[in-house]
Amino acid sequence: MSKTIIIVGGGISGLTVLHHLRKKHANTHDVAIKLLEMEDSVGGTVRTIRRNGTQFEAGPNAFLDSKPSTLELAQDLGLESDLTVASTENKIRYICLENNLYQLPKSPISFFRFKPLTFIEKLRAIMEVCVPRGQNPNETVYEFGTRRLGEGIAKYFLDPLVSGICAGDSHELNLQFTFPTIYSLEQKHNSLIRGMFANKKGKSGQLRSFKHGMGQLIEKLAQQHADSIVTGIMVDRxxxxxxxxxxxxxxxxxxADELILSTPAFATANIVNAMNPDLAKHLREIPYASITVVGLVYTVEQFKTLIRGFGYLRPTHEGKEILGVLFSSQIFPSRVSQGKVLLQVLLGGAKHPQTIRKSEEEIFDIAQEEIKNVLGVTGHPQDQFIFRWGKAIPQYNRAYPKTYSTIKNTLQQHPHLHLLANYLDGIALNDCTANAKALADKINL
Ligand SMILES: Cc1cc2nc3c(=O)[nH]c(=O)nc-3n(C[C@H](O)[C@H](O)[C@H](O)COP(=O)(O)OP(=O)(O)OC[C@H]3O[C@@H](n4cnc5c(N)ncnc54)[C@H](O)[C@@H]3O)c2cc1C
Structure with a gap:
């Protein structure tokens, strides 16, 4: 008897599970697979805008290939030759304090030269090897950092990392779910420093994208699976x-014999509400942070000196709406034409929910002022982009561990229903593709 699998939501999670399911059932004639997407095009958060020789990423800039899932997907799609690797500049990263940039240390010597930390804070960080293993799985990122490495490291290293990756608040996000690798380093080795030495030969991964931007992956998936995708159709329930x-x-x-909901938590809540209001309630407990992304294109001549590197993050204690700035064209030079510089400014996040409501003009002003004050640029940008995400990134907060296990337990009441999106098991694009592959392997008709 023929079977139907329906996937709701055409972000990277939905598209990847569609790809692997179709591959798995390529020689089976009695399995129909369909993906329903409410927008006119698929991709969800992954969006590349190409204009005047510039590739502006409204969503993810790149992915870390620490697990092979996205690379294997690219290979399947025949995109290997279009894969790009971030330039070595990517290893140079800064934090910004009172508009001054401080390069993040890459060695013990540079750590001792790192000015924002006092000598006592540096000694405290090294004492990490003597700190006993934590017992509290509900610890926040900031609490974890303070306990293991001292408040200086929590404030200048972990806090900006949280706002840069999750647009979140380090005092609220749960360490175990937000940074599972850091959590398991402590659990396994009793110490992050010891764990890092032990893992030195391990694969931390390379930062990658595609020649025509992250959107190229989506366009190829959409093209290859066009006959299974229906756009402009919003699932209600x-x-x-x-x-x-x-x-x-x-x-x-x-x-559908098998149903995969690959929609954000709040949208999934609406879809399942009539079937299981409790499940809907728990899905609604997952908050999302907003984020505004601005792209600014300048000429090289507008900079007194071009600072090398990946970009900088701002620790949140200064209260700025700017989360950080990526030096996009230094990481991926082909994103802009010769002689130009592309910067990406990230604003808002969990600590500044009001930013998303500001006018375009106000946001461009804040972004341009930032670049002028920190990078010393003169004059106006040659081109500028803006993209606002009202509900950008799910927050794995203090309440999340309980919400997560309740959702997983409740799902056992609903055989053949699967939830697959970035609010479960990892926010990074590479996590989404890995989770999608695992689900496709698991579904047996
Ligand atoms: C600004 C930004 C920058 C980021 N940068 C990075 C980065 O550099 N590296 C990295 O690894 N990750 C990054 N991420 C995270 C990563 O991009 C996301 O976690 C990932 O793309 C989410 O994919 P998804 O398929 O789970 O969800 P989504 O992309 O949210 O897709 C969900 C889809 O469901 C559709 N949908 C919703 N409701 C319905 C309905 N009722 N019916 C039908 N369809 C519906 C939506 O339209 C959407 O297409 C970034 C995220 C953002 C927002």
């Missing part, structure tokens, strides 16, 4: 049926 689900989308309905 699902109801259980014998051995499957009824899916309502406006006046249209579908039946």
């Amino acid at each position: 699902v109801l259980p049926q014998k051995n499957g689900y009824d899916i309502q989308a406006g006046q249209t309905s579908f039946f």
